[in-house]
Amino acid sequence: MITAAVLMLALSQKDPFPNTDAKAESPRSMFTEIRVGGYYPWVDRPLNCTPGSCPYQKTFNNGSMLLVEAEVERQLFQAFGSAAIGLSVGYAEKYGHALVGTEVTGEATSLRVVPMKALAIYRFDWLAIRFGIPLVPYVKGGFEAVYWWTSKGNGTELADGVAGQGISYGLVGMAGLAFLLDPLDPRLARDFDSGMGVNHTYLFAEYNFAEVNSFGRKQADGVTAAGLDLSSRFAMFGIAFEY
Amino acid sequence: MGLPLSFIPLLAAGQIFGSVTLSINDQTSVTITPNSCGSNLTGKWQAALSGGVCSSMQLWVTNSDCGDTPATGDLRLADVDQGTLTNNRTGSGTVSIPVNSLPFFVNGDAGGCGGEASTTHKFCAAVTMSSDLTCFSKTVVRGTTVSVVYDTVPPDPPTLLSAEGFDGAAAVIISPPSDAATVRLEIRTPDGAFGTAATNAASVTNVTIDNLTNDTVYTLRAFALDSGGIESAASNEITVKPRASLGFWGACREAGCTTGCNAAAGPFSLAALAALLLMSRRLRR
Numbered sequence: 001m002i003t004a005a006v007l008m009l010a011l012s013q014k015d016p017f018p019n020t021d022a023k024a025e026s027p028r029s030m031f032t033e034i035r036v037g038g039y040y041p042w043v044d045r046p047l048n049c050t051p052g053s054c055p056y057q058k059t060f061n062n063g064s065m066l067l068v069e070a071e072v073e074r075q076l077f078q079a080f081g082s083a084a085i086g087l088s089v090g091y092a093e094k095y096g097h098a099l100v101g102t103e104v105t106g107e108a109t110s111l112r113v114v115p116m117k118a119l120a121i122y123r124f125d126w127l128a129i130r131f132g133i134p135l136v137p138y139v140k141g142g143f144e145a146v147y148w149w150t151s152k153g154n155g156t157e158l159a160d161g162v163a164g165q166g167i168s169y170g171l172v173g174m175a176g177l178a179f180l181l182d183p184l185d186p187r188l189a190r191d192f193d194s195g196m197g198v199n200h201t202y203l204f205a206e207y208n209f210a211e212v213n214s215f216g217r218k219q220a221d222g223v224t225a226a227g228l229d230l231s232s233r234f235a236m237f238g239i240a241f242e243y
Numbered sequence: 244m245g246l247p248l249s250f251i252p253l254l255a256a257g258q259i260f261g262s263v264t265l266s267i268n269d270q271t272s273v274t275i276t277p278n279s280c281g282s283n284l285t286g287k288w289q290a291a292l293s294g295g296v297c298s299s300m301q302l303w304v305t306n307s308d309c310g311d312t313p314a315t316g317d318l319r320l321a322d323v324d325q326g327t328l329t330n331n332r333t334g335s336g337t338v339s340i341p342v343n344s345l346p347f348f349v350n351g352d353a354g355g356c357g358g359e360a361s362t363t364h365k366f367c368a369a370v371t372m373s374s375d376l377t378c379f380s381k382t383v384v385r386g387t388t389v390s391v392v393y394d395t396v397p398p399d400p401p402t403l404l405s406a407e408g409f410d411g412a413a414a415v416i417i418s419p420p421s422d423a424a425t426v427r428l429e430i431r432t433p434d435g436a437f438g439t440a441a442t443n444a445a446s447v448t449n450v451t452i453d454n455l456t457n458d459t460v461y462t463l464r465a466f467a468l469d470s471g472g473i474e475s476a477a478s479n480e481i482t483v484k485p486r487a488s489l490g491f492w493g494a495c496r497e498a499g500c501t502t503g504c505n506a507a508a509g510p511f512s513l514a515a516l517a518a519l520l521l522m523s524r525r526l527r528r
Contacts, residue, residue, distance in 0.1 A: 098489060
């Protein structure tokens, strides 16, 4: 039904996709995105703990972080869809209370993460360019490194003399669908291109597959995982500008 | 709805006749102490007038509110001559204000300057102006208000509402008195002596004291200080015992977490990503 509505919208527009190359569109080579989503890191997955007593679960009351990310892409290919490489950086934090046994204290404790990704991207925007259908499916894949650190009270938390900070890394993939906003107001879209050089504006939703467990690397004991497992599966939503 | 008629002269004075800006020692509020007795304050006036000047400008100090003229018992200072103001409506000047002659010390029961008291004086100015040369319709332009605070009465002591033991630290909630400028928190260490643990602005009501020993009982008390540095009596005493707790990382370590890569590599990861972007630009060319 939604698809039918989108198609009707596309067909009902006299000029559904105003900024094509044939219509003196400014050159486009970059893509910038801002996205947000609920991120629940699977820190507890490799640990020896029973459900309800695992550290992330009990400290943060099973809550997700609000992850905010910005991404910049450089397009390398524009023909049957567009291919690009990109970099993204984000930030998320979660606060809870330190525990004494099972008693919750007033002392704050936190986990903060800065995910950084190097990505290869393919967007199937051929239908949008050629026929004005304002839906662009896309996929991304690449490498992710997450710098993370913890705090308790006023500073970085120490446990057994070890500071709670480190880096986890792994692979990441995303699949999403972007909705082209230009047909909703073609004149504004044209002005945005001629004035600011922004060819197209999208709203998008995507699903993230992140396996950020340092490729399952083990400590010297051969059992303990190296670094926090920051893998997750989660959805993100955002806005993107192509220019 | 129209403006009340009584507002019209005020608006006219502000808009038509300008203003007189006052200060003492270049401040709009000064605090004096018993050490100030015998000295002089320097009052400054800065006129920015327009229209006809109908009187000399009176300057005075009162321990009530500034009116249009000095009241009985106020300290009269030298007037600024009408002719001087007429010739230079944007002039400025200074007057000397002897602290010992402030009205509260001369007229009240204070017994002169230096006793224990809490009072606020105001430095005032007023000049009569008119929009016509005959001064038929007159308006008084008052100077801006400047306060001189003399306070040797200590503030009430603060109240320690609660204290919670953290891991190697204690968190205290303080309720300061309304006239406090700062609050000094003291802690009695296991050797029995009180020492200052923190001094904060009175607006800081949640204070954390670090570097304490877990499982040791500490006693806390606080003192309020007013803007003149006068210290209150001690607050109630409250005890607290810091205790070890597990934050996220502590709990994670117990369950087997490790740091993995060297954390110092974090910034280098960002640099590597930036390098990739630069490489992509080269590929593009």
